[in-house]
Amino acid sequence: MLGNMIFKITDLIYRFVALNLIWFMFFLMGVGVLGFMPATVALFSVIRKWLMGEEDLKLFKMFFHYYKTEFIRSNIIWSIFLVIFYIIYVNFTFVPYYYDQHIHIFLYVIIFSVAFIAIMTLVNTFSVMAHFEFKTLQYIKVAFGMVFFKPLNTLMQLMWLIAYYILAIQSTTIFVVLGVSVFAFILMSINYRTFVRNTSS
Helix, strand or coil: CHHHHHHHHHHHHHHHHHHHHHHHHHHHHCCCHHHHHHHHHHHHHHHHHHHCCCCCCCHHHHHHHHHHHHHHHHHHHHHHHHHHHHHHHHHHHHHHHHCCHHHHHHHHHHHHHHHHHHHHHHHHHHHHHHHCCCCHHHHHHHHHHHHHHCHHHHHHHHHHHHHHHHHHHHCHHHHHHHHHHHHHHHHHHHHHHHHHHHHHC
């Protein structure tokens, strides 16, 4: 029994490490900017298969399938988010120069609130694209709605993002070896339960 447990643990670690390396390779294949979104959606899609109980998977072949399938659509969505983040950044930098000092705090609260919603929407978009088949803009709408209609999920995701950030700073080696795959596994697990519950109800 102990030997079987050790085997399962080492096999799980192997799969996380392998997925992390595959994600990084496909990220570089897209020259970073173009590779980030399709590689991450592919990562979430493979992890979804794990959560469905399909553990005996050809990781590279399946990852490449999702990467290729979602390359254009995911980059369209990624472009939309980049524009949103750029607008947020511009507004943030303009505050000290174009507004009276007594309303700076109020404006910063608004800007950071919008930034938080945008980030959490992006986080949900990975899971939504991995699980559903929608029209391009529908993915963003559903992911946006989940931020508000599933506040507990949003809170858990936020806590994980903070923990993940601390881990990345404190344990750089672990982050490099396991970082992206474990990050995606936790986030996909949180949303997958909601997807299954709502689909079956």
